[in-house]
Amino acid sequence: MTERDEQRTEQEAPQQAEAPAQGQETPKETGEDHAEPTAGQEDGAQVSTGIETAGVPEAAIPELVIISGMSGAGRSTAAKCLEDLGWFVVDNLPPALIPTMVELGARSQGNVARIAVVVDVRGRRFFDNLRESLADLEAKHVTRRIVFLESSDDALVRRFESVRRPHPLQGDGRIVDGIAAERELLRELRGDADLVIDTSSLNVHELRAKMDAQFAGEEEPELRATVMSFGFKYGLPVDADLVVDMRFLPNPHWVPELRQFTGLNEEVAAYVFNQPGAKEFLDRYAELLHLIQVGYRREGKRYVTIAVGCTGGKHRSVAMSEKLAARLVSEGVETVVVHRDMGRE
Numbered sequence: 001m002t003e004r005d006e007q008r009t010e011q012e013a014p015q016q017a018e019a020p021a022q023g024q025e026t027p028k029e030t031g032e033d034h035a036e037p038t039a040g041q042e043d044g045a046q047v048s049t050g051i052e053t054a055g056v057p058e059a060a061i062p063e064l065v066i067i068s069g070m071s072g073a074g075r076s077t078a079a080k081c082l083e084d085l086g087w088f089v090v091d092n093l094p095p096a097l098i099p100t101m102v103e104l105g106a107r108s109q110g111n112v113a114r115i116a117v118v119v120d121v122r123g124r125r126f127f128d129n130l131r132e133s134l135a136d137l138e139a140k141h142v143t144r145r146i147v148f149l150e151s152s153d154d155a156l157v158r159r160f161e162s163v164r165r166p167h168p169l170q171g172d173g174r175i176v177d178g179i180a181a182e183r184e185l186l187r188e189l190r191g192d193a194d195l196v197i198d199t200s201s202l203n204v205h206e207l208r209a210k211m212d213a214q215f216a217g218e219e220e221p222e223l224r225a226t227v228m229s230f231g232f233k234y235g236l237p238v239d240a241d242l243v244v245d246m247r248f249l250p251n252p253h254w255v256p257e258l259r260q261f262t263g264l265n266e267e268v269a270a271y272v273f274n275q276p277g278a279k280e281f282l283d284r285y286a287e288l289l290h291l292i293q294v295g296y297r298r299e300g301k302r303y304v305t306i307a308v309g310c311t312g313g314k315h316r317s318v319a320m321s322e323k324l325a326a327r328l329v330s331e332g333v334e335t336v337v338v339h340r341d342m343g344r345e
Contacts, residue, residue, distance in 0.1 A: 061142055062088075062105035065116040065215075066098070066134075068189055069149030070182060071168055072159040074199045074207050075118050078149060081211040082116040093117045095130035102142055120168075130189070145302065148186075148193035150238055152200040153179055195303040196239040201340065213336045214303065223293055224334045226305045229263070229321040231313030231341040240307035242292070244285065246316040249275045253315060262342055263318025272319040282320065286327040293333060313341030 065087070067078050076091065083089040090101060098117055105112035119130060137144050151159075153176060160167055160175050167178025169185075190196065195214060199207055214224055230237055232247070252258040252268050261268050273279055289306070296304060308324065310316035318339050328335045 060106050060110060061140075062102060062108075062112055063114045064098070064102060064137065064142055064144040065114075066144060066146045067116060067118045067149070068120060068146065068186070068193075069197075070151055070156060070179070070186065071120060072156040073149035073151040074197075074202070074204075075120070075149050077204055077207050078147060078197075078211050079116060079118045081208045082114075082215060085212070085215055087114045087116045087215075088112045089116045089118070091118045093119060095119050095133045098130075098133045099136050099140075102137065102140075134192075145194040146189070146192060148190050148196045150190070150196055150198045150200075152198075152238075155200040194301070196305075198237055198239040200238075210336075210338075223297055223301070224303050224336070225293075225325075225328050226303075226336045226338055227321045227325040227328070228305060228307045228338045228340055229313050229317035229342065230307055230309050231311060231317070231344070232309050233312055234341050234344065236309075237305070237307045237340065239305050241304045243307045243309065244320075246308060246310040246320050249278055249310075249316050251311060251315065253312065258315070261315075262339075263315045263320075263322065264339075264342075268315055269319040269322070272316050273323075278320075282323050282327070286324065289324070289328065290331060293328075293331070312345055313339070314343075314345060318342055 065082065067075050067082075069075055079089050079091060088105070093101065098119075101115055101117065105115050134144070156167075156179050157175050167175045167182070169181045170178030197207070197210055202210070210226075213226075228237055228240065232245075236243065249272060252261075252271050255271065258265075258268050258271060263269060263272065273282070293304070296302075306324065308317045308321045321337055321339065325335045325337045
């Protein structure tokens with residue numbers, strides 16, 4: 001290939017990869033797309049996955065984020081957020097072409113330093129291509145992260161019904177059949193994800209806030225933490241890495257003068273931490289988190305979600321989440337606090 005042909009390939013390939021993103025429709029709740037597969041996405045497609053970066057400085061190899069997850073969970077919203085943050089985003093890219101995008105970015109002389117690709121899994125061969133591409137990237141020491149968008153079946157059904165579109169995998173069955181099939185196909189990828197975001201109770205703005213919190217910084221921190229309070233009566237957060245239970249403490253709900261307030265109230269927080277075992281738990285769990293975060297950093301894990309629960313997610317879990325987050329911040333961990341169920345009662 002001549003030098004002129006190489007230059008023309010560099011100019012044309014990103015434009016071709018971006019083409020599938022044009023004109024796609026999105027459900028209202030989290031902006032997820034359900035576009036049909038683009039050319040080259042069918043099962044059995046044979047595409048080279050080699051990354052040719054000979055002569056390219058290692059520092060020029062772009063950072064890569066792969067966005068995947070359940071259809072309807074917010075993949076497009078997450079991608080648009082990264083695009084607003086200056087990432088080069090390619091929607092619905094066949095997994096076998098991911099190494100090619102990295103190669104083009106590496107040869108762009110620093111003009112494409114961060115690439116985000118949105119992929120989904122619609123067949124066994126499609127998933128095999130993704131697995132092969134990830135292995136190739138790892139062998140070439142390409143820094144890559146996987147963001148997985150998750151959501152409950154009820155939320156996904158509601159979103160598909162709101163836009164009156166079928167699930168990509170439901171065929172002649174029901175929406176729930178397509179969701180179940182996709183969840184099974186994505187099970188392994190979800191397990192490999194660096195960051196799992198549950199969008200069941202998030203709107204577009206809240207999802208964008210989560211993405212901003214993880215990717216907006218100019219310098220990538222060693223570890224980012226989300227401390228999430230929740231109520232057990234509303235179910236466990238599916239994206240939690242660690243879960244602790246505050247129901248061993250007396251419930252301020254049964255104190256009439258405190259019932260109407262939340263754990264953000266000073267009097268409620270004082271009540272919680274004046275109970276036997278509360279301060280001791282905070283100290284010892286903070287020590288445990290310090291040990292865990294050292295291990296996470298050593299293993300290259302960049303994100304952790306710590307879920308703190310009580311009965312309704314209003315008093316004890318909220319107060320403890322605030323204190324735990326403050327401890328993490330004091331140790332240099334960039335921390336976001338989310339009170340999932342506060343206000344639901």
